[in-house]
Amino acid sequence: MTETPVLRVADITKTYHLNTSVLARITRKDDKQSSLHALDGVDLQLNKGEILALVGESGSGKSTLAKILVGSATPTSGELDYHGEPMPLHRNKDASRRIQMVFQDPYSSLNPRISIGSMLKELLVLHNIVPKSEVRAESIRLLNLVGLEEDALQAYPSQFSGGQRQRIAIARALAVRPDILIADEPVSALDVSVQATILELFATLQRDLGLSILFVAHNLAVVQHLSQRVAVMYLGRIVEVAETEELFRNPRHPYTRALIDSIPRMSAESVNEEFFLDGEPPSPFNIPAGCRFNPRCPYASDACRTTDPALETVAPQHESACIRASELDTLALTIKPRRTGNTAA
Numbered sequence: 490m491t492e493t494p495v496l497r498v499a500d501i502t503k504t505y506h507l508n509t510s511v512l513a514r515i516t517r518k519d520d521k522q523s524s525l526h527a528l529d530g531v532d533l534q535l536n537k538g539e540i541l542a543l544v545g546e547s548g549s550g551k552s553t554l555a556k557i558l559v560g561s562a563t564p565t566s567g568e569l570d571y572h573g574e575p576m577p578l579h580r581n582k583d584a585s586r587r588i589q590m591v592f593q594d595p596y597s598s599l600n601p602r603i604s605i606g607s608m609l610k611e612l613l614v615l616h617n618i619v620p621k622s623e624v625r626a627e628s629i630r631l632l633n634l635v636g637l638e639e640d641a642l643q644a645y646p647s648q649f650s651g652g653q654r655q656r657i658a659i660a661r662a663l664a665v666r667p668d669i670l671i672a673d674e675p676v677s678a679l680d681v682s683v684q685a686t687i688l689e690l691f692a693t694l695q696r697d698l699g700l701s702i703l704f705v706a707h708n709l710a711v712v713q714h715l716s717q718r719v720a721v722m723y724l725g726r727i728v729e730v731a732e733t734e735e736l737f738r739n740p741r742h743p744y745t746r747a748l749i750d751s752i753p754r755m756s757a758e759s760v761n762e763e764f765f766l767d768g769e770p771p772s773p774f775n776i777p778a779g780c781r782f783n784p785r786c787p788y789a790s791d792a793c794r795t796t797d798p799a800l801e802t803v804a805p806q807h808e809s810a811c812i813r814a815s816e817l818d819t820l821a822l823t824i825k826p827r828r829t830g831n832t833a834a
């Protein structure tokens with residue numbers, strides 16, 4: 490029943506050493522202030538044909554993980570499997586073709602001096618996707634796939650709106666026939682009115698092309714109706730992962746609860762006013778001891794300040810890295826949350 494995931498990462502870490510002097514790095518290797526732990530043991534798998542949302546606050550490490558998956562950054566340690574086989578550190582042309590990235594900002598990700606037709610042609614020829622005689626027809630097919638017409642071939646990026654540019658960026662990613670798309674906040678830079686049409690496009694591509702998609706967002710609301718599963722990231726770690734409906738109905742990590750409760754709702758009745766997320770995320774230079782979420786967690790006990798919890802199964806297809814996961818419902822009724830400014834710790 491369990492199919493091999495198309496991508497799997499295990500215990501991935503990424504540390505940036507910010508003190509650029511080589512000598513300083515050698516002599517002060519363990520200096521906490523110069524080592525930034527962007528990823529601190531990430532376990533995650535992307536299943537065939539699914540849209541998996543990766544959600545977390547800004548700075549939690551989402552883009553770093555996205556870059557490692559597409560091969561534009563190398564992890565400090567950890568494993569990365571593609572279709573069950575270890576991905577070579579230096580990917581060949583074919584391996585890099587199969588995993589494509591769509592970036593947040595379609596303005597800076599497209600070259601303003603190259604027409605859409607030339608851009609697609611270059612890729613189709615470079616990767617030998619179709620014979621030269623079919624390049625034009627293939628380019629039109631790609632444009633149609635993303636909801637654009639043939640006349641876009643002659644045009645330049647500046648002639649399009651933000652949403653259309655993101656469609657072009659998606660067509661470019663699809664040109665080399667990937668089986669995996671990594672979309673790093675692809676709607677965050679777009680007008681709210683346009684966001685829904687691009688989300689719809691991702692759903693269509695998943696359905697019609699069978700693509701496996703990792704969809705990065707900082708906001709859970711964006712992915713609620715798009716993804717089949719959600720992985721929640723906090724300070725360089727996945728802290729909860731579940732099927733989307735299950736995650737919203739039965740969140741088993743206090744951080745996920747806070748994210749859900751921060752979604753604005755039409756009806757005031759359904760808002761759980763009990764839980765507010767205090768303050769800024771702590772610094773990845775200095776990850777808190779114990780559970781990394783404990784300084785902001787209204788449910789933190791003494792054990793949470795000393796035990797660094799691993800992801801554990803809490804329900805079918807549902808994992809949480811919280812030692813109090815099973816108690817959360819009762820705790821919600823009995824423990825008053827901390828508010829900014831309170832010093833309950």
Ligand SMILES: Nc1ncnc2c1ncn2[C@@H]1O[C@H](COP(=O)(O)OP(=O)(O)O)[C@@H](O)[C@H]1O
Nearest residue numbers: 505525527546547548549550551552553554773
């Ligand atoms: N090239 C880099 N050099 C140093 N620090 C970086 C670099 N890229 C990202 N970081 C740091 O790593 C952490 C995670 O960043 P990022 O992956 O961009 O998070 P997100 O995409 O979730 O906002 C942040 O603290 C960020 O400042």
Ligand SMILES: [Mg+2]
Nearest residue numbers: 551552553673
């Ligand atoms: Mg990012």
